[in-house]
Amino acid sequence: MSSSISAFIASSSHLGGFTMYAAMFGVTAFVIALALNLYRLIRGSNTEDRILALDTAYINSLALTVLLGIVFNTAVFFEAALVIALLGFLGTVVMAKFLHQGDIVE
Amino acid sequence: MMPIWLDVLIAGFIVIGAVFALIGSYGLAKLGDFVKRIHGPTKASTLGVGAVLMASMLYFSFTTKSPSVHELLIVLFLFLTAPVSAHMLMRAARLRLRESIPRLDESENRGTADERR
């Protein structure tokens, strides 16, 4: 695993020292957050819980994408984050509405 | 090379954001009831993401030598849309609870919810 960390550091050598470690911490934290979302997704117990878990996973992914943009020093992932922010909620809304009244488009 | 203050600032935002997001997701995983769980992620995540986006803004404003404001858009969109998700989920979840919720002012002013119908 140490080799993988050094490779990771190598890929983020453009960063300042604090930022680099913060980014590593951030990435790890968001991945753990994703894993926690998955835990809730599996546990349930209700469909709402699962939808909520997925919704949270979307938000965490957004943050992860932004962080990766910093790590890789590229802005090309900005659009993906933008799209999640703008339209990612629609999936949640539709599922919730489905739970609520079945028909999502009346 | 990045000035140290900026480095620290960016790092700080990232750490704050990550911590809040993590706590939010932890809450989602830990808490025992849907109506409790939903409080965790819908907010902690938004602040978490907000902080990370601040970091991104600062970072890219520095690297491209021009202010990077489009991260603000993400924040804006998130603040517009996140309440809707939570709102809709709560609406759905309330169906499962199937309980009437008494209104504080009703007992004093207008009677019970049942009378209202």
Added chain:
Amino acid sequence: FLGAVALLFVGNGQRKFAGWLAGVFTLAGFALLLTLAPMVWNGEVPRFRVEWLPSLGVGFGLRLDGLAFLFGGLILGIGALVVLYGVYYLADNDPPARFFALLLFFMGAMLGVVLADNLILLVVFWELTSLSSFLLIGFWRHREDARQGARMALAVTGIGGLALLAGVLLIGKVVGSYDLDVVLASKVVLQQSPMFVPILLLVLLGAFTKSAQFPFHFWLPHAMAAPTPVSAYLHSATMVKAGVFLLARLYPALGDNDVWFWIVSTVGMVTLLMGAVIAIFQHDLKGLLAYSTISHLGLITLLFGLDTPLAVVAGVFHIINHAVFKASLFMAAGIIDHETGSRDMRQLNGLWKSMPITATLAIVACAAMAGVPLVNGFLSKEMFFMEATAVDTHRLLQLAMPIAATIAGMASVAYSLRFIHDVFFNGEPVGLSKTPNEPPRFMRVPVEILVVLCLVVGVFPAYTVGPLLSVAAQATLNLPSVAQMPQYTLAIWHGFNLPLLMSAIAMAGGVTVYVLLQRKINLHTVVKLPGDAKVLFDVFIENITVIAGALTRLTQNGSLQRYLLLIIITAIAGGVAAVWLYPAVGVTSSVPMESANLMVVAIALVGIIASIGTVVMYRERLTALIFMGAAGLVVALTFVYFSAPDLALTQLLVEVVSIILMMATLNFLPKQSKPEAAGRRHVNWRDAIIASAAGLGVSWIVYQVLTRPFNSISPYYLQTTVPQGGGANAVNVIIVDFRGFDTLGEIAVLGMAGLIVALLLRGLIVPASNGNSPFGAAFEAKMPEVARQSLLLQVISTLLLPVAIMVSIYFYLRGHNLPGGGFIAGLIFAIALILQYVAFGQARVEASFKLDYGKWVGWGLLAAGLTGMGSWLVGFPFLTSTFKYFSVPLIGAVPIASAMFFDLGVFLCVIGGTMLALATIGRLSQPAKEAA
């Protein structure tokens, strides 16, 4: 130019003819044939040839040698008589045009068989005779026996035809040509080839089935369901003779060896005896004639099998004789049938009184059949007896042959006698539906002509049939000139010799047998006919059909899962086979292996668990969908991590729209997946194993590829995307320019998807399917005070719509240089619209924006297509992109690429297709609005 006439026949056979027209054509053909007679007599072979199948080296060629002349004469001559006869025979309400058209069609085919100058053409016409005889036998289509008889004839002769085809193709392979001249001259090559025995067997199979030789004889009696003119023509003179014609035709190439001798003579002899004996026991006139025909064909076959030149001559002679007397007998039988309404000899008795002329004619013809002196049948029978006694190849055969010949002769006398006695004498008719009378004058003429021929040939053989026989036999033996013919004499009287004795014995024996049989067992009471192979055939066909049906049902059981499983297993098997065949795998790994960091492992695990979750939870469909969404999210993250921003964007957007579509349809489907019937647990395990194998295979391939060095055409794209493609985003430039054509097809598919959803669901009204789930419409009953629509959602939606459109345009404009493009823009636009649908309901949205999404698809495709064609105007290939920088005051250089118009088409098409699908599904539950 004889061919021209033959062609005319085939061609005209399709059209409608009145009977006389048919007659005229036949006579014209006959006349034409006669004009060619002198050439044939002089030993010339008139030919006609046009190119036809160059791949096979086969032309459409005709040649008229003696044998062909003989058969041509029979076909056309007897054909003309049959046509004349048929005019009177057919019932009023039988369609004459179709009858004569088919008859002419058959005649043309038969002529083709005898005239063909190459074997392929011969097979072609051969099969045509089968086909046309199928149609002729089944002419009385309403009769079950006619249909069955026709099918049986087709089946048997068809099998033979295919065998013949195989034999002919083998001959072509050995000899190197299908040309008859070449083949006939290649006897040595052929007979020394290792393929000779298969060739011979296949060809003989063809000949024997056609000529109803044992054991393929059974179809002929059942073909008697045909109208009598057909029987008279096909089953006496022509079609059944095609088999013996083939024997005669190929005799020079295939004959003159032991295999030929044993097979042909044995089959011939068995057929001869069996046919003759069975014929005695027939009650049906035509049945008797049919078995008699089988027997005589056996005789001819036997003669060819004896494998001596003289026997061949006898065979050719008997072909002529048999054709003449058998045709007349069939016609006579037809007259009787026509006049009495019956062909049953148990009913027919004493017709001598009512129709003496017909009786006389029939008696003479029967005499020929029996081989009575002074009639033509006698001559060829004598020659046969002569050859039978001359067999000296084997001691046993030397003895058996004359005995068999005599027995056959006896039987033929017996059944001829029965024909005469049982029909024209033997008391009074029993239970006839009509009063018998003499037939119309011209119906009898053909019979008269043929009977006169019998007599003339019988009395003056050397002057009448001699020359014809000699050229025909010469051609059969493929001798260069008549001079080399073996010595034979055509005379009634050869002096007292063994054949004459045999004839006498046969005569006396035959009479005795008939009388004895009639006395002792009374032939009328024999019910069960011995040796009818029809039963066997029926069982055979029935079994084939049953087996075929079972096989089909077994494999094609209507289970989609089975089909999918087969496909997957086949694919896996292909992969396994590939690795097994080429085991040198994974030898080198020159690529430095990057190891995975914790983050990637964790994300991959999330994705893996999510997809497994989808499977585990699949019975709860909504839950499975959520898991699937998570898996899709991980896929998008994977695209992010591995440098594919466009893919990540697209994946996210498509994911959102897909989930919406699935939710919208799930409303009309069961929310739970019902478990299958009990006892299918092993099926699940089987599926799991197959699925795992598929997954493992894919993993293996990916790993193999990833550990290999890579040389690709891609650097070209990276290098040219900016200078020649005008965009920095290589992916987008590939999509709209390098491989813009793919994109054109892709949007066509997407647009069509929308159209298909619309055409499938439009107008359909389906109530939501709630099953036993707590979701959906159940809500309305229980919590009526809750608002259906969310105010918050509505407000936010109205705000987001313009913003999303703005973002969509942003993506559209910048796709060429950065992630984005028409597709992504279109999806964002569509999602923004969907949001309105979700927030406000379909009716309100569609009332506000009048949208015909089908047209959007059309305009989108049109824009993309026209962009492509635009480059034609400047002489470049389809979709060639150009870009120009326009300098605009205040703003500077603005790039306008033609690819942008193409992308506009993509944009429109994506919106149109997506929205058309969604709007149609949304409309499913709205009966009220449908009316409005």
Added chain:
Amino acid sequence: MSLALLVALGVGVLMACGVYLLLRARTFDMVLGLTLVSYAVNLFIFFMGRLAVGKAPIIRAGVPETLTNYADPLPQALVLTAIVISFGMTAVLLAIAVRSHAENGHDHVDEEGRSGVAVDTPPIPGRTPK
């Protein structure tokens, strides 16, 4: 664990899950299965261009245009096409699923009378107004 092995396993699991669901007998399950299969296939195509981290194929000035500096753009373009097509086909299949359920009264993929076809609800009369 090497990155290559990891992604290979990921694709394989997706594929296996998709195939298993595809082999279920009900329309919606098949849709889920086909979606997973298409995820797997898209990733498969994508990885055929090898792995590149942090090298999006968007040309930056001054960076030599080789595959060492940029991810392979071609498989990405192919995946885009594949995503779009499978999305359209998913829509079609969903529509067929709805129609089939309305026509047959069940969502089994085979016609009634086959072994294992359980009719779970009486046929819903889908009607087509004139």
Added chain:
Amino acid sequence: MKRWIPQPLVSAMLLLVWLALNNTLHAAHLLLGGLLAIAIPLWTSRVSIGKPKPRQLLTVIALACIVLYDIIKSNIDVAILILGPEKNIKPSFVWVPLDLTHPHAKAALAGIITMTPGTLSSDFSEDGKYLLVHALNVADAAALVATIKARYELPLMEIFE
């Protein structure tokens, strides 16, 4: 004016969005963004719920500051709640009677309540006069209602009505 720019505020927002998207103040983008900002609402305004006519920009900014402060503060509170033992959490639904009538104002209130941690707007009553709020930890429901009405609803009243 009204005909060509039906929703001036939306148009202004769109222009800002455009500039932010492109991260620029370039003249070309100002022009293009302006054009789009005018053109898009012409089409989209066909579906709308009321017309937002916010006044008092200062109040808006003040409210924004309050909300931002509350977000940060209550984020910390919630974090502590989550990390602490679960038995300390006493969630409850509370109906908040509304004086707001403008749909945008109601939506804004609902959004603010959700964004500030610890509370979450769950639903509007059917007549639109109550907002159902769920709070993670409710000691005094009446106090919560009062806080919401004073801290958020009042400024919104000023802004929208």
Added chain:
Amino acid sequence: MMAFALQHLAILPIAIALLAATLTLVVGERRLAQQRAIAWIAIALLLSCGALAVLRTSSGEMFVYLMSNWRAPFGIALAVDKLTAIMLLLTSFIGAVVMAAQTSSRRPVGTYFYPLFMLQLMGLNGAFLTADLFNLFVFFEVLLAASYGMLLQHPDRARTNAATHYVVINLLGSALFLIAASLLYGVTGTLNMADLSLKINALGPQSRALVAVAGFTLLVVFAIKAALLPLNFWLTGTYRAAALPVAALFALMTKVGVVAIVRTLTLIYPDGSAIHSHMSQALLVIAPLTMLMAACGALSARDVSTLIGWSVVGSAGMLVTAIAIGEPKALSGALFYLIGSTVATALLFLNAASLDQAGARVTSVGEAGGRQWAWTGALFVIGGAAMAGVPPLSGFIGKATILAGSASHSAQVWVWTAVLLAGMLSILAYARMGSRLFWKRDAALVLGACRAWGVESENWPQRGRFLPDLQPHSPAMGQKDGENWIAAVGLQPTIPKSDRLLGASLVPTGVLAIALVCLTIFAAPVQRFTDQAAAELKRPQIMIGNVLGKLPQQKPVVPVPVTGVNK
């Protein structure tokens, strides 16, 4: 004009169809007359393109078209060789006939018929034209998507159920195609088929397994399309459910798979490699078995559509057998057979459509329907004979040539046995079906006649006594009997004569029958062409040289002010 057509010959068949599809969409759903006019114009143009392609390629030319003006293998190349030319002409011809059938049919066209029809032709043409493997996938999808739409015209229960199977199976096929194509890219780094051929040839031994996996998977995909055993089971159900004119169009569907197999075996993995011979061996097992299976299926078929469906399977088996044999003569025979069997299939399906108008698809028509039925019967005989390979029609010619071409092959005995046996069974099957359809006189026959004449069928249940009357009682029962019978029981046809409609529906089938006869009579020029086409296929270097050697047109150089982007 001519120069233009020649320059863009390869794209025209696609562009015309696309343009027509878009125009029919844009004019609006309700304006069917305009849509039909557009479709007919497009068909006429497509026919001209096909004819032009055949004429020009017969003189030895090969047209390569560089899409978007990028040189192959970087851009997508289209190529018109002789095989493609044949397929283009055949496609437009069948398309025209199906259009004619649809025009003359009583049934109105379904939703979006014309756009989907045009896109169907576009997909077919594209699949035949493209020289790029991934582009082939795209056009497969186009033609499949269109075929889903065509299958689901006037959707009903049977069609929906058939479509479920058809769509799912093809989606799985598409996934496999993507895997195979991208795997080839992953190993060789290219997608152009000509370039693939070169690159595969140059690969080291350790990559051969992967290339073989890709090749086998491709074969599986194409075998699904061509309906080879054991991947053929989707076909008969689909064809049976489809509207019959649509099924006639589907006659081309399996041929796409066959042509793709030809390309696989002659271009991507040409003669001489181990993979090629393994592929051939596998196909030589599978394809003859397919033929036999199809013959069994045909024999057990209970209705015409199923019978024809199985014949389609059988003809695919025959074609692939010939391709796997690979001798030039066998290939030439296969091409000839391909033309003939496609036309015959279309003929049989359209003919069945005429029968269907009397509601007699499953049972029988007999002669009670009058003269039209006699013609229908004659056409059935021609189609069936051509399909079953009865001489002298095209089916026989192709078959005989294939057999002759396989005479020197090691699998000769097996192939010959299968071909001849299958031929025999097919003849039997057609004889059975034909005699039942056109000869048998039973209740269904008169029912069919009544429907054809518009006799109300409500009378039927009450008048059960009719049924015994229908048994044959007179050996000389003639053509008029059916009519007499109907007159006798007092049923008056409410529509006086439906002759006109039926007559019109005979036109397209008649045209096809004439085409079959012409194909037989003028076999010489056709065979010369297929001989040349086969020779061309046997020499892949011609295609490779043409495709990779074609240079893009010089573009004016555009000065680029900015290279790259800010970030």
